[in-house]
Amino acid sequence: MPVSPTTTRGRLWLLAGYGAALLLLLAAPLYLSDFRLNLLAKCLAFAIAALGLDLLWGYTGILSLGHGVFFGLGGYAMAMHLKLEASGGKLPDFMGWTGVAKLPWFWEPFRSFAFAAAMGIVLPALLALFLGFFTFRNRIRGVYFTILTQALVIIVFTLFVGQQKYTGGTNGLTGFATLFGEPLKSPGMKTALYFATVAGLLAAFLLCRYLVKSRLGKVLRAIRDGENRVRFLGFDPSLYQMAAFAVSAALAGLAGMFFVLHVGIISPSAMAIVPSVEMVLWVAIGGRGTLIGAVVGAVVLNEAKSGLSESFPDMWTFFLGGLFIVATVFLPGGLVGLVRQLAGPFGRRNPSHEQLGESSGEQQPVAPREHSG
Amino acid sequence: MDLELQPGELRFLIGPNGAGKTTMLDVLCGKVKPSSGKVIFRGRANAVDVSKRREHEIARLGIGRKFQTPSVFPGLTVDENLEIAMSQNRGVWAVLRAKTSKFDRMRIEANLELIGLADKKRLRAGLLSHGEKQWLEIGMLLLQEPEVLLLDEPVAGMTDRETEKTGELLRQIVRKRTVVVVEHDMEFVRRFASRVTVMHEGKLLKEGTMEEVQRDERVAEVYLGRRRDADAVGSTA
Numbered sequence: 076m077p078v079s080p081t082t083t084r085g086r087l088w089l090l091a092g093y094g095a096a097l098l099l100l101l102a103a104p105l106y107l108s109d110f111r112l113n114l115l116a117k118c119l120a121f122a123i124a125a126l127g128l129d130l131l132w133g134y135t136g137i138l139s140l141g142h143g144v145f146f147g148l149g150g151y152a153m154a155m156h157l158k159l160e161a162s163g164g165k166l167p168d169f170m171g172w173t174g175v176a177k178l179p180w181f182w183e184p185f186r187s188f189a190f191a192a193a194m195g196i197v198l199p200a201l202l203a204l205f206l207g208f209f210t211f212r213n214r215i216r217g218v219y220f221t222i223l224t225q226a227l228v229i230i231v232f233t234l235f236v237g238q239q240k241y242t243g244g245t246n247g248l249t250g251f252a253t254l255f256g257e258p259l260k261s262p263g264m265k266t267a268l269y270f271a272t273v274a275g276l277l278a279a280f281l282l283c284r285y286l287v288k289s290r291l292g293k294v295l296r297a298i299r300d301g302e303n304r305v306r307f308l309g310f311d312p313s314l315y316q317m318a319a320f321a322v323s324a325a326l327a328g329l330a331g332m333f334f335v336l337h338v339g340i341i342s343p344s345a346m347a348i349v350p351s352v353e354m355v356l357w358v359a360i361g362g363r364g365t366l367i368g369a370v371v372g373a374v375v376l377n378e379a380k381s382g383l384s385e386s387f388p389d390m391w392t393f394f395l396g397g398l399f400i401v402a403t404v405f406l407p408g409g410l411v412g413l414v415r416q417l418a419g420p421f422g423r424r425n426p427s428h429e430q431l432g433e434s435s436g437e438q439q440p441v442a443p444r445e446h447s448g
Numbered sequence: 449m450d451l452e453l454q455p456g457e458l459r460f461l462i463g464p465n466g467a468g469k470t471t472m473l474d475v476l477c478g479k480v481k482p483s484s485g486k487v488i489f490r491g492r493a494n495a496v497d498v499s500k501r502r503e504h505e506i507a508r509l510g511i512g513r514k515f516q517t518p519s520v521f522p523g524l525t526v527d528e529n530l531e532i533a534m535s536q537n538r539g540v541w542a543v544l545r546a547k548t549s550k551f552d553r554m555r556i557e558a559n560l561e562l563i564g565l566a567d568k569k570r571l572r573a574g575l576l577s578h579g580e581k582q583w584l585e586i587g588m589l590l591l592q593e594p595e596v597l598l599l600d601e602p603v604a605g606m607t608d609r610e611t612e613k614t615g616e617l618l619r620q621i622v623r624k625r626t627v628v629v630v631e632h633d634m635e636f637v638r639r640f641a642s643r644v645t646v647m648h649e650g651k652l653l654k655e656g657t658m659e660e661v662q663r664d665e666r667v668a669e670v671y672l673g674r675r676r677d678a679d680a681v682g683s684t685a
């Protein structure tokens with residue numbers, strides 16, 4: 076097998092590709108209708124969550140089917156701020172209906188946008204650290220960990236539905252009006268929020284890229300390949316897994332905040348099982364273990380979803396399921412893997428770069444891969 | 449059983465299949481906790497009972513382990529495998545900020561020369577041959593700079609030439625540190641004038657030089673008992 080180093084030419088092409096994509100995104104307000112722009116913004120928000128999930132699953136080998144919770148927490152944090160702003164000095168409407176007389180203490184600080192935005196990231200990260208502490212340190216992993224994340228979804232979902240007084244119950248939080256006093260529906264605000272999301276996605280991408288390229292990224296991939304072996308090198312894998320889980324959850328929270336700003340509602344259904352599983356599918360179909368794959372998967376699938384739902388509202392779930400099967404069986408590298416294959420020698424890059432060990436199907440003597448994604 | 453190692457010693461651990469050699473190494477490196485007994489590291493002044501520590505702590509103390517099956521990280525390149533194995537601060541934050549210094553680079557390059565994988569450093573480790581994986585793992589252990597090195601059957605499944613090369617490698621390694629080698633290949637063991645410990649059914653059977661061990665009747669009986677030929681120990685085993 077010849078060594079194929081990254082060629083300067085390949086690098087240039089790649090850079091040109093990224094540049095073109097960025098330009099296309101930045102110019103989108105010029106060529107997209109308001110409706111399409113809003114849809115794209117939502118897709119980009121999802122892409123942030125997909126990046127985080129890929130960091131956790133694609134690079135560290137931990138499959139979470141509970142990222143809807145972290146996404147939802149971010150969404151609720153932002154929604155609480157918007158709701159308070161929409162209610163003026165008064166109680167949020169749903170609290171009045173359920174007989175709450177005074178604003179609960181934990182709602183109070185969400186009057187501050189900065190606090191709400193910080194909580195949208197910090198709360199998911201803390202929850203992930205907490206959960207990771209009790210699982211990874213006790214070497215709960217693979218399928219068992221994944222099942223626990225599903226349990227988390229059920230617990231949080233039930234909690235948010237049940238605590239209607241504080242969360243708005245099944246209906247969730249909606250009826251927002253303004254942000255910083257500016258109407259959310261005004262064209263200027265829409266465009267500003269779109270650019271904010273592009274910036275958020277870019278920041279998330281650069282952060283993930285930095286992490287993945289650092290030595291930490293190599294250790295994460297080593298943990299994916301053989302967690303036990305990593306221990307005997309002197310690393311404590313649980314700390315690394317907790318860190319990856321927390322960053323991943325924080326990104327999901329950030330995505331949730333943008334989602335609320337674009338969509339204008341958050342309800343427990345956004346943090347249920349199906350959305351949690353869908354997030355994993357974005358990554359799987361886009362190309363697990365490549366950052367760009369996660370972004371492409373989230374954007375393409377969500378654009379497709381809205382396209383398909385417009386014409387055949389009931390078909391989406393079937394389509395998604397079918398696509399997933401096709402992708403796992405025929406496209407283990409996802410869309411990005413397909414493009415690389417088609418690009419042939421041109422697309423073949425430094426083997427060190429973002430590639431999964433499993434593509435050549437080696438054996439794992441000491442520690443088998445812990446999940447079968 | 450009792451097993452005492454002197455600093456700088458090369459010790460071979462032999463015994464029939466299932467004698468507990470691998471298990472012994474597992475206990476020393478913390479993979480298996482002993483139901484009774486202690487593992488004292490460094491003796492006297494700053495003695496540590498390793499059996500109470502977690503694996504990564506033991507590795508940081510300076511006990512390195514090579515497993516029976518080559519266990520490198522297939523998704524990482526040869527170079528990356530060495531980079532993370534290198535002795536370093538293993539905290540999450542430190543590793544995130546870690547830069548490969550000129551000195552680190554030199555260490556890695558020197559190591560690549562030693563294990564003969566310099567021209568394959570950009571290759572993913574999963575694509576290496578069996579022997580190359582074994583060497584890579586030995587190289588990783590060397591960069592880890594342990595005081596005690598535990599090698600489980602480093603030449604198993606190797607061709608004669610590969611075995612030869614591994615022997616060379618081993619000779620260089622033992623100059624600086626304490627090494628325990630589990631080995632089946634008697635021919636290989638005989639090349640090193642060192643102490644040999646024979647295990648049988650989880651217990652110590654005999655300890656001494658290769659010649660003493662070969663002369664021992666009980667060893668001949670259990671070790672190659674199935675061949676019912678005491679001489680076999682001396683000749684072709």
Ligand SMILES: Nc1ncnc2c1ncn2[C@@H]1O[C@H](COP(=O)(O)OP(=O)(O)O)[C@@H](O)[C@H]1O
Pocket residue numbers: 463464465466467468469470471472649650651
């Ligand atoms: N001291 C011991 N006490 C209990 N079980 C042991 C002991 N030593 C070995 N065993 C068991 O014997 C089996 C074979 O041991 P192993 O170390 O793999 O043998 P070897 O590497 O010498 O071929 C293992 O299942 C192990 O659990």
Ligand SMILES: [Mg+2]
Pocket residue numbers: 469470471516
């Ligand atoms: Mg063994």
